[in-house]
Amino acid sequence: MSDLTSEIVHATAQHLLIVGVAMLVAIAAGIPIGIACVRNRRSGRVVLRLIDMIQTIPSLALFGFLIPLPLIGGIGIRTAIVALILYSLLPVVRNTVTGIAGVDPLIVEAATALGMTERQRLMRIELPLALPSIFGGIRIATVIAIGVATIAAAVGGGGLGTLIFRGVAMVDSTRILAGALPAAALAVAADLLFGALERLAARRLGV
Amino acid sequence: MLGKLLVSCRKAAGRTPGQPARRQRSPYNRRVASSVFIDRATVIGANGNVIVRDISLRIDPGESVAVIGRSGAGKTTLLRLLNGLATPSSGTAIIDGLPLGEPGLAERRRRIGTILQAPALFPHRTVFENVATVPRLLGWPDERIRRTSAELLDRLDMPFDRFAGRFPRSLSGGEQQRVGIARAMVAAPPLLLCDEPFSALDPIVRRDLQDAFVALRDGGDVTLLFVTHDVAEALRVARRIVLVDGGAIVADLPSADFVRSAHPLIHRFLDAARMPEAS
Numbered sequence: 303m304s305d306l307t308s309e310i311v312h313a314t315a316q317h318l319l320i321v322g323v324a325m326l327v328a329i330a331a332g333i334p335i336g337i338a339c340v341r342n343r344r345s346g347r348v349v350l351r352l353i354d355m356i357q358t359i360p361s362l363a364l365f366g367f368l369i370p371l372p373l374i375g376g377i378g379i380r381t382a383i384v385a386l387i388l389y390s391l392l393p394v395v396r397n398t399v400t401g402i403a404g405v406d407p408l409i410v411e412a413a414t415a416l417g418m419t420e421r422q423r424l425m426r427i428e429l430p431l432a433l434p435s436i437f438g439g440i441r442i443a444t445v446i447a448i449g450v451a452t453i454a455a456a457v458g459g460g461g462l463g464t465l466i467f468r469g470v471a472m473v474d475s476t477r478i479l480a481g482a483l484p485a486a487a488l489a490v491a492a493d494l495l496f497g498a499l500e501r502l503a504a505r506r507l508g509v
Numbered sequence: 510m511l512g513k514l515l516v517s518c519r520k521a522a523g524r525t526p527g528q529p530a531r532r533q534r535s536p537y538n539r540r541v542a543s544s545v546f547i548d549r550a551t552v553i554g555a556n557g558n559v560i561v562r563d564i565s566l567r568i569d570p571g572e573s574v575a576v577i578g579r580s581g582a583g584k585t586t587l588l589r590l591l592n593g594l595a596t597p598s599s600g601t602a603i604i605d606g607l608p609l610g611e612p613g614l615a616e617r618r619r620r621i622g623t624i625l626q627a628p629a630l631f632p633h634r635t636v637f638e639n640v641a642t643v644p645r646l647l648g649w650p651d652e653r654i655r656r657t658s659a660e661l662l663d664r665l666d667m668p669f670d671r672f673a674g675r676f677p678r679s680l681s682g683g684e685q686q687r688v689g690i691a692r693a694m695v696a697a698p699p700l701l702l703c704d705e706p707f708s709a710l711d712p713i714v715r716r717d718l719q720d721a722f723v724a725l726r727d728g729g730d731v732t733l734l735f736v737t738h739d740v741a742e743a744l745r746v747a748r749r750i751v752l753v754d755g756g757a758i759v760a761d762l763p764s765a766d767f768v769r770s771a772h773p774l775i776h777r778f779l780d781a782a783r784m785p786e787a788s
Contacts, residue, residue: 412629415592416642416692417619430633507633 306480309465314484317461320379320454321447321488324386328443332391333436336398337424350399353392361450364388365457382451382459389450390443397439401432434504441496448489452481542570542732543605543621543700545591550600552586560586561756563600570699573726573733575747575764577740577778583756584736588702591734592621604700619646622698624706628689630677636662636688637673643696661691665721683714690718694725701726703735707742719745740782744768752778 335353339346359367368374368381405428413423429436455463462481469477545568552560561583568574578584589595590602593614601608609617630639637658644654659669665687677685686706694701706722707715723746726733735746743750743764750767752760752775760772767775 406629408625408627408629409631411594412623412625413631414615415594415618415621415623415625417615417617417621417646418642419615422615422646427631 306477310462310480310484313460313462313465313481314488316379317448317451317463317485317488320382320386320451320459320461321444324383324390324447324451325440325444327383327387328390328394328447329440331387332394332439332443333398335391336395336436337402337429339395339399340402346399350395353395356388357392361385361389361453362456365453365459369457377458379454379459381457382454382461385454386447386451390447393439393443393446394436395439397435397442398432401435401439402428404435405431431507434500434507437496437500437503441493441500444492444496445489448485448492452485541699542572542730544568544570545700545732545734546603547587547590548601548603550590550597550602552583552590552595553598559756560595561590561753564756564758565600566751566758566761568732568734570732571730572749573735573747574749574751575735575737575743576751576753577737577743578753579738582753584738584753585704586756587753588704588734588736591700591702592618592623619643619696620698620700622693622696622701624686624689624693624701624703626705626708628677628685630685630688630692632677634676635673636667636675636677636680637669639677639688640691640695642692647696649696658691658695661695662688664725665691666717667691683710683718686710686718687721690722690725697731699731701731701733703733703737703746705737708737708739715742722746740778 335349339349356364364385365381368385369377374380374384402424409427409431410423413427418426451459451461452463452466454461455467462485465481466478466485469475469479469481545566547564547566549563549565551562551564554560564583564587566587576584576587586595590597591604591609593602593609596610601610603609604617604621607617631642634642637655640658640662641654644657649657659673662669662672667684667687672680672684672688677688680688686709689706707718710718719742726746733747735743737743737746744767748764750760750762750764751758752772754774760767760770760775762770768779770776
């Protein structure tokens with residue numbers, strides 16, 4: 303295996319690790335935040351606006367902001383993951399809210415009338431019916447995260463961005479492509495995978 | 510007033526709230542129809558207008574009562590008072606001597622069957638899973654859930670073997686409403702609330718379902734409140750008819766007297782229901 307190939311494999315693995323960890327946290331936090339936003343409409347709107355605002359910070363600036371912060375910041379993979387979590391939160395939270403709010407109110411009422419508690423209704427009716435929308439949010443978040451993660455190299459986060467930055471510095475388009483092509487391929491793969499899950503969930507619901 | 514008295518009597522007799530007075534045993538072995546008492550309830554809508562005003566209604570165990578009235582008269586709200594979907598701003602809804610409300614409202618609803626106009630089946634669940642909803646909440650053993658659901662679906666002309674695994678979207682409107690009926694009745698609730706359950710169906714299916722419904726009603730000890738705007742349907746399913754207009758009860762008669770009543774609104778209802786001469 304040539305040097306470049308092994309470098310690509312290594313960087314791809316690192317890229318996947320950063321995005322994977324960030325997405326796991328974003329999903330684990332985003333879905334409960336989304337549920338809470340639906341439950342408390344008023345404070346939910348504030349939270350959504352806040353998460354919205356994070357999204358508007360240019361990614362390079364966000365990485366920069368995080369560097370001086372203790373514990374979560376600094377140079378390295380940790381900062382990269384924290385930034386990606388912040389970026390991925392919005393699609394997950396927003397689509398959870400949209401999905402739950404979009405459940406037919408008559409179905410929710412039927413569940414209530416049959417004697418489900420709020421929790422039972424959430425777990426058995428609302429979340430399953432919101433699943434296509436939630437998968438859609440995860441799909442968008444993952445595709446964005448894969449792209450933004452290339453910038454993480456600027457703060458020493460590693461990943462495919464390392465190849466791109468080096469390629470830019472050396473004016474070596476082969477190296478840029480060695481980073482950009484796998485990143486694009488990963489994004490397309492994630493798009494297809496979660497898109498399929500989204501359709502599968504939707505088909506099961508007959509919508 | 511009387512309701513509060515009843516409650517205090519029960520309390521004096523040593524019954525804790527939230528514990529239904531009767532029915533310690535499983536519903537299929539022995540059950541007693543519910544008594545219902547709406548005590549001077551007023552419900553105010555989201556935009557501040559009064560939907561029902563100071564309404565009182567007593568229904569004895571085993572009675573079947575139809576509530577008729579024009580659209581917007583407050584029929585549905587009257588029914589919703591009895592499963593806690595509408596909360597009175599004053600007054601109470603009392604079932605089996607206990608005022609409806611938190612805590613324990615969800616648990617009590619499992620003993621109240623509700624059939625809505627739109628069957629609102631759970632689209633991600635099969636026919637069997639839909640029907641099994643309440644028994645599962647009640648913690649019945651699987652074998653019993655299966656047996657009881659199969660029995661009921663068979664009686665509703667939905668052979669269990671053919672329909673159990675199907676999803677709601679593959680059913681016709683009439684079939685969906687049959688599943689809705691089964692879902693509400695499978696745990697043999699002592700109180701059954703129906704909100705225009707057949708109004709969206711074609712007349713022949715409607716008739717079939719009314720007959721099936723009456724047979725089910727007669728097969729068990731149940732108190733029935735049936736909201737409809739169809740006088741013929743009211744006469745078919747209930748022995749007592751309550752006419753609601755402008756958020757108040759304006760007539761409350763046995764069905765035999767209802768058809769002879771001189772009340773102008775009743776007259777208009779009966780007139781509207783009469784079959785016209787062929788032109």
